[in-house]
Each structure stands twice: as C-alpha cells, then as structure tokens.
Amino acid sequence: MDGDEVIGHTFSTTGEYLHDQITVVLRKGREVAKGDLIYVLHPKRRRPVVYQVVRVYPHRRVREYEEFLLKEGRIVPDWEDSTIHVEAYQWGWLDDLGRLRALRYPLPPNTPVYKAGREVVARFTKPEGEWRILLGTDLSCGLEVELDLHHLIRQSCLICGSVGTGKTTTAITMVCRAASLEPPVRFFIVDKDGEYGSLLERFGPGEAVRVPWIRFFKPSDIGYEDFLAEFGWQRNWWTSKVLRRALRMLRSSGELLTKRNLIRVLQFVEGEDLGFRKKGEELEDYKRQVANAVAYSRLIPDDDVEALDPVELLRRHRIVIMDLSQGRDTWSQKHVVIAQVLKRIFTEALEDQGFGCVILLEEAMYYAPQRGLFEVGSAESRVRLLSVVKEIATNGGRNGVGLWIVTQRLATVEKTVVTQCANNIVCHALEDLDKRRLGEIVGENFVDLLGELPPGEAIVKGTALKCRFPLWVKVIPELYPSSATTTPLKRFMEMAQAMDREEQKPLTIT
Ligand SMILES: Nc1ncnc2c1ncn2[C@@H]1O[C@H](COP(=O)(O)OP(=O)(O)O)[C@@H](O)[C@H]1O
C-alpha cells in the first residue's frame, strides 16, 4: 500500500457518484490498462477498496468544427485538450478476518484513486494454504499468481481456449507442478493424442507411466448390451438371443470370457431354451453368425489377459497416462474402457479415504459431449461414459477425485460438466460463440476481459484464488506438450526436396 501512487480521481459526467462502478480521470503521465487493479481508501476504515479496470479511453470536449477539419485532412494533435477516462467495477475490501466485503458508505466526489501494487494485489489474490502451485504472473504488477490445490481438487477446473491458444501447455504445466508438491497430487490423464508424453521424460518411469488404453480393458465387466452395440444388433434378433444365452452359460460355468471359451459354449445353446421353433439348421446358421462376430470382436480378448488396474497404478505412480492415440479401434470401444476405468477409480475413492486423484480429460467433448452437438462412438457408449463423468463432476471433488477438463469448444461439452468444473477457470482466447456460453456461466465481467488474448495469456477466476474475481495472467510454462513430431510445412518441404533429388523423369501411369 505504501508507495502506491495516486493515478487519478473519481469523476462523473452526470454529477452522480456511485460506488459499485466508478469512473476515474487519469492524472497526466499516469498509466493504467484494462484488467488492472486500482483502489480507493475506505471512507471510514482507511483500507483499500479494490476495483478492476474494464475500460480505458480518451475523452475530449466535442468540437463542432473538428469533423469539418478532418474532412480537409487537418488533424488537431491536441492531447492537452483531452483526458483519459477509466471505468472500473468494485471487488470490495477485506475485513479483519480476511473476508471480502462490499463498500456500503458513499465515496466523496473526486476521491483519490491508487494503482494497486504487489502488496495489495497479493492480499486480494494469494490463496492462504501452503499446498498450491504457480500458474504465471499477473500482467498488471508482475505478481506471481498461485492456485490453491485444495480447491482445484474439491471444485474441479476448466481449462478452455480455441486451437493453439496454450490450453495443453497450461494443463501439462499445472500437472507437472502439482505432481511435484509435497505430498504430490496423483493424476489420471486421458490423453487423446499422446500429447502428455513429455511428463514421462520429466518424471521418469518410477513416477509416471503411460498405458495403452486397451490394457485397462476388463472383459468380465462387459455386458451383453456392449456386444450388441459393437455388433450393431437389435435385442430381438435371433443372433442376439443366442449370444445372450451363450454368455449366461459361460458365466454360470465360471469360465473366463475369451473368444475360444465363448465359441465353445455356443454349440450347447438349445433352440428350445430360446423359444426357437424352426428347423435346427436355421439355428445352426445363427450360431455360425454369432461365432463369426465373436471371432472378430475387439471387445472379447483372444486369451486370458490380465487387465491393469488403474487404482493400483495410481498408488504406485504420481502420473498415469491412458494413451488413446494407439490402435484404430473405434470410439465406442474406447468409451466402454474409459467408463470402466473412471468408475473403478471413483468407486475406490468412495470406499477408501486414503485414496484420491485428479482425472484430466483433454478434449472433453469426446467423453462428455453435449447431446446432438458432438457425437463419436455409439449412443449407448456415450451415455454410459457421460453418466460416469457427470457423477465425478458432481460428487468427485468431495470424495477426493477432482476433474480437470480441457476443451476448445465449450458448447460441445455437456452443460452440467462444464458448470461444475467452471468453479475454477483458466480461459485462453475464445471464439465468440463460446464467449457467450461462458458469459452465461461466469458473468459478463469475465467475458469483457477476454477480448483478444495472445497465446499463453489467460483470464483466471475461481475458488483456487483468494477472491473470486478474474485476473489476467501470463502463464509461465513448466513443460510443453509433446507435439506432433512434424508440422505441415516440414512435410511439404520434404516432399519438395524429394522431388528435386529425383530425376525429373515423367511418371508413366499405366
Ligand atoms: N504460456 C505460454 N507461453 C509461451 N508460449 C506458449 C504458452 N502456452 C502455449 N504456448 C505456445 O503456443 C502454442 C500452442 O500451445 P498449445 O498448448 O499446444 O495450445 P492448445 O493446446 O490450446 O492448442 C505452442 O507453440 C506453445 O509453445
């Protein structure tokens, strides 16, 4: 506070001085920018009442002849004649217990206004706990902005921004710092494109593992419905009925679900048990179709493979990455496996108070899509996974399972999930449509600040800061995503060079 300079005085063009929103006339030579924090002294308590700047613009007396001069190309470069107006809205002041309060007393007209220095900004933004991570620096005063992990787990986190704005860098940086704390936060990362590999190099094999998604697959958990979805069969088809019967027989025999075992029990399926009245040959035909489908199924393992347990892995590593980038299998199968894994993690956290983790979903629309707006996989697989993700978004935090979602398109992610995670937001530049969506969730003051942000800069708001007001932060990266090994430019350069190397003989196409 001491040493903070007076940058101007409150002013009103109408003569009325309200205090939830103030206009300041800037003093000559002073500077202030959108997003900065400024304050006035509380009229009774002499403490800073903080405001955040939302608009800065020059104001000049209207001159009738100016328009005419401009037409002639004559400009009057007369700054002397104009003033800078600053509009700001109130955050409030902190009482003895450190609680934020709104100013209730009137401010006298032309009250002096100070630029908030590091001390004041820190008092209003620094979380109190020790278990916190650095995010970046506040652009107005260079103060380090830190986030409280307790809240990032308890109330989840949303990291958003359009393509190339720095979302993944921010997410990976937050993971890296949180997993380095004492005690380290554990992470289960669902990595769609293999971008989180750089964490493996940083933490080494003892602390971080990457597992191909199929290694988590537990066939015994897979039900009849999943197979119908995989094969694209209707429930009332004979093939479905045969399959169902065979699965039941296998289960009651206590044998493991493998292709070989399932095909073997198929021959014991009897037409009478199914109410099948036609000739035996036709039933054999259906059985053959089922055997064929089973043989090519991706859900049913060939042999008895031991599925990895995500909970075991999380107990032994700080970071577990479920890699979805390998294999050409379809999304409906990935959905089934992710749902299994997340359910297993959440159930364990419900049962064991000594277990917890943060689940990070990169490109959340693949796992929690808004109905009708984004569709991969099958309707069944989507619904099943969505219900698990929703459950974790609503009840995970209080049971030690935080959810961090990263997304470029807010509108395509299911509403409840976005709203739950939006208790903490790190928002990079957004498209207009998504800005509007975000405005509905967190308010217009936040969206006003967004404007155009360069990559790596973000507006941050949430319970993980001391006061729930937006801050403008330059994210300091700790680690970068393992991006694709090549860029489009490189590919085309290589093709051009390859052509130069080859003799220019024309290709004969036969
Ligand atoms: N905080 C940052 N500071 C500097 N450069 C950054 C920062 N965040 C991202 N970048 C750069 O911006 C580009 C896009 O980052 P990335 O995290 O992949 O974006 P997104 O995941 O939103 O598509 C990368 O080249 C990265 O190096």
Ligand SMILES: [Mg+2]
């Ligand atoms: Mg990314």
